[in-house]
Amino acid sequence: MPATGTPRNMQHSPRYEDLVAEISSFLEAQIAVAESRGLPREFTIVDPGFGFGKTPEHNLEMLRRLGEFAVVGRPLLIGTSRKSTLGAVLGGAGVTERLEATAATVAIAIANGTAYGLSSAVCTNRLDYVTRFVRELNLGSVNVWEVPGYRLEVTPFGGIKDSGYGSEGVAAKALRLGALGYLIKPFTAEEVLATVEKALTMGRLVRERASLSALVDRQTRYLQALSTLSQALVNSTDCDLLLQRIVDAAQYMTRADSSWLSLRQDEGTRFRVVAQRGKTGCTSLEFCETSGSENVSPVLTQGTPVRTRAASGTTIRLQTEDEAKALLQMPLCLPEVTLGLLSVDRRESDVPFSEQDQELLQILASYVLLALERNRQPGQGAESTR
Numbered sequence: 001m002p003a004t005g006t007p008r009n010m011q012h013s014p015r016y017e018d019l020v021a022e023i024s025s026f027l028e029a030q031i032a033v034a035e036s037r038g039l040p041r042e043f044t045i046v047d048p049g050f051g052f053g054k055t056p057e058h059n060l061e062m063l064r065r066l067g068e069f070a071v072v073g074r075p076l077l078i079g080t081s082r083k084s085t086l087g088a089v090l091g092g093a094g095v096t097e098r099l100e101a102t103a104a105t106v107a108i109a110i111a112n113g114t115a116y117g118l119s120s121a122v123c124t125n126r127l128d129y130v131t132r133f134v135r136e137l138n139l140g141s142v143n144v145w146e147v148p149g150y151r152l153e154v155t156p157f158g159g160i161k162d163s164g165y166g167s168e169g170v171a172a173k174a175l176r177l178g179a180l181g182y183l184i185k186p187f188t189a190e191e192v193l194a195t196v197e198k199a200l201t202m203g204r205l206v207r208e209r210a211s212l213s214a215l216v217d218r219q220t221r222y223l224q225a226l227s228t229l230s231q232a233l234v235n236s237t238d239c240d241l242l243l244q245r246i247v248d249a250a251q252y253m254t255r256a257d258s259s260w261l262s263l264r265q266d267e268g269t270r271f272r273v274v275a276q277r278g279k280t281g282c283t284s285l286e287f288c289e290t291s292g293s294e295n296v297s298p299v300l301t302q303g304t305p306v307r308t309r310a311a312s313g314t315t316i317r318l319q320t321e322d323e324a325k326a327l328l329q330m331p332l333c334l335p336e337v338t339l340g341l342l343s344v345d346r347r348e349s350d351v352p353f354s355e356q357d358q359e360l361l362q363i364l365a366s367y368v369l370l371a372l373e374r375n376r377q378p379g380q381g382a383e384s385t386r
Helices: 019-036 055-063 066-072 086-089 097-113 129-136 170-179 187-234 240-256 355-377
Strands: 144-147 150-154 258-264 270-278 287-289 306-311 326-334 337-346
Touching: 019 055, 019 066, 055 066, 055 086, 055 097, 055 270, 086 097, 187 240, 187 355, 240 258, 240 270, 240 337, 326 355, 337 355
Parallel strands: none
Antiparallel strands: 144 150, 258 270, 258 337, 270 287, 306 326, 326 337
16 A cells, blocks of 8 residues: 555655645556556556545545546545544544544545445444444445454455454454455565465466355256156156146256247147246147247247247237247257147246256157156056037
């Protein structure tokens, strides 16, 4: 952070020709150093150094002109907690009497548009006054983790900015809470870069692990659902019940709002919905193969899958006369005829269905054909009426 002189003498008559311009220039130079050593600019946060190498007048001027630091183009972190300047403004108030002033400076920082107006005040187990103050003024939120008796600022890359009131023991507690690193003052630029790099690497690994775990869990649940359907097919479950279970699985496995299954009536061109699932039922239970929007007709007229999403502000008209924002339909095809279709849709979200969703629906469509074939065989379940 910018400060004149060294920690030993930086408070001895500090002088600036143009406070904000000189600090901004210093911060730009330090960002350039960080970039030259491999730290991307978008991972930097700048601290103008409230209370470091500055008189109370300098600090108050900097607080008034926080918005001018926008020229640096990076999020701004302000550390004003219980600093001596606040004591001077309050007429010599002691450290324990500066909490309200700290809250006020945090509010000023947020109101000036700083991205990180966090306080590094020491806190007790009670409700954090500063956080409550900011929230009650509806100025924004303060992103911190707390340890009894201490407050830690958490940076976007998962590290900790140590306010100087802490200890190794407190840092250890924070690490157990999930923080990825910490710094103890004074620290060098190399130590900061090493901490950031470590935190970024660990954060990426944690995210990748969580993503892989979620994927494995999802695939396991899909396999369990397919296994249940296979068992129902082998056990000669009633055809209508089995078809309903397949439709239920289609909605579950594709995360759709609605799902339904339609079958051709006799040998004509009419189709009827025989199973459905969703918050709202199908508007029309019978339709012909050309019903619905033009882009959905190929599923029955040509026997080709349809996976589409509506343009912004529009919807897709389904064969059942319902409207959807995203649609996936799979035809039930035999060599010379399309028996029907298995459909899933999203009516509240326009998130498109994926290729994996299409593969899953194709598998479920195969289960439908197997169920219909088994039901057609003599002595295998109820006699088909379709």
